[in-house]
Amino acid sequence: MDIIYTIWLRSMIRYIRSKSRIVGSISMPLFFLLFLGFGLNSVVRIPGLGENYIQFLIPGMVAMSVLFTSVFSGIQIIWDKQFGFLKETLVAPVTRMEIMLGQTFGGATTALIQGIIIMVISLFVGLQVQSVIGFFIALGFMVLIGISFTAFGIAIASRMEDMTGFQLIMNFVVFPIFGLSGALFPISSLPSWIAPVTMIDPLTYGVEGIRYGLTGVSQINPVLSFMVIGGFACIMTIIGAFLFRKISI
């Protein structure tokens, strides 16, 4: 436990110090929120929410910010590899499982904070949190998304030598996961051939869970969402730990 905490602590110190990263990873969801949100607010009709696209979009943007922050936190292992710091951790009398879990929780915490920042900003553009319980449900889903995708990032980083493959992963894996997740558009209004793809995207369940928590309305039963994203978090952690165990420097 103390080792996991140590690794987590380092992630936190680094996070607090990286002002540019904090601002950078807030700017994109914020941009989406303002332009898409206000631009389409009166055009798009959302089932259950009526003419309130912004209410619909906010949970999606929170999920987006959590997704990108956590993937990035996981991928950070590559920097540690390149700057040599990973060796310092690997040569210590600790297990790789502890290192991996510390890194995962660190990434998830960072992602959670980023998501909360978006949530707070959203209060000014119309977010109305329905209940305290709802708020905590949303936080729970954010944590699960954070764990899943930090572990995903660690898994990727364990197999990559340097950052050259990073853009590829972003374009062909992370953006599609985001785009197909129902963060931007309601699942029921998608063309029928895309809907099944959306249903196999694990992030869909995370987004729907946050949406349920924040707005009280969702198209997927929150219990199902919880089981899918929770299961996905476990599987990714196992895969991440497995690949990290075999990391070579």
Next chain:
Amino acid sequence: MTPAIQVHELTKKYGNLVAVDNISFEIKQGEIFGLLGPNGAGKTTTLSMLSTMQKPTSGTATVQGKDVEKNEDEVRKAIGIVFQDQSLDEELTAGENMDFHGRLYRIPPDERNQRIDSLLRLVELYDRKKDIVKTFSGGMRRRLEIARGLLHHPSVLFLDEPTLGLDPQTRNHLWQYIADLSKEKHITIILTTHYMEEADRLCDRIAIIDHGSIIALDTPQNLKNGIGGDIITIQTPDFNTATEVLSEPWIHRIETHNDEIRIFLMNAEQHISDIITRVNQQNITIHSVSIHKPTLEDVFLSFTGKTIREQEINGKEMMRMHMRRGKR
């Protein structure tokens, strides 16, 4: 007393490349032991196996009696290591880097803080404790890494090219630290280097390593004595004739290397004029003459037929070829 390190027929292969080739040696408690050899000789790979970071292909090694493969955790607790390439977190302060290390090695908080302060004082970085490592010079980073490597009181310290890339003044300073450390803390130090002077000045015993094999192992003095006296180096275009005219009983041995002849003999000062006279009588041009006491460079040269520098250039070529092959 068990030796600090025992290495028996240790081998590491990367595909077809034999990075470490069947080496065996022992290091005594409290000794400063050097692995001296050109780039690519296999020094870092050897340390990687001893520090449990790489699995040997064959052979065995123990650190403080613990097998590096079977008893990984015990070995890790017993060693401190300063890697060849920097391994600090540049975004953290010196103190935070130390603290992180102390926590990883589960040193209780009070003890940890007290040791951090005293070690930072030792390497003269105490007043920079709260500064981010990014702002540190190469020498300061190296000192910080050494302090960090000592934090958990290892009984064996590994230093991989501790002064690589540092300016001469900082290098001298670090040598002093390392020598003092070994005396005051009674820890065993194994260091790798391709600087002759470093090995000579610091090490109690040196293993000269080339192409993965140990080609000589002894005290620096014995290694140099083994050369056979002093060395007179004559630069001449006509080194074959020059070699022929010099056949005196007091000449121990003659080697030619590039456009130089290297004459090994005792009491070179007494014989130098004699040698020059003989060469002159044959009308052989002499570009330059020098006398020197044998250095480890001479030892390396006499064992491998190449200077370390030449060997390194070869090594780099080999590495490039290796990489090209790898890419295809």
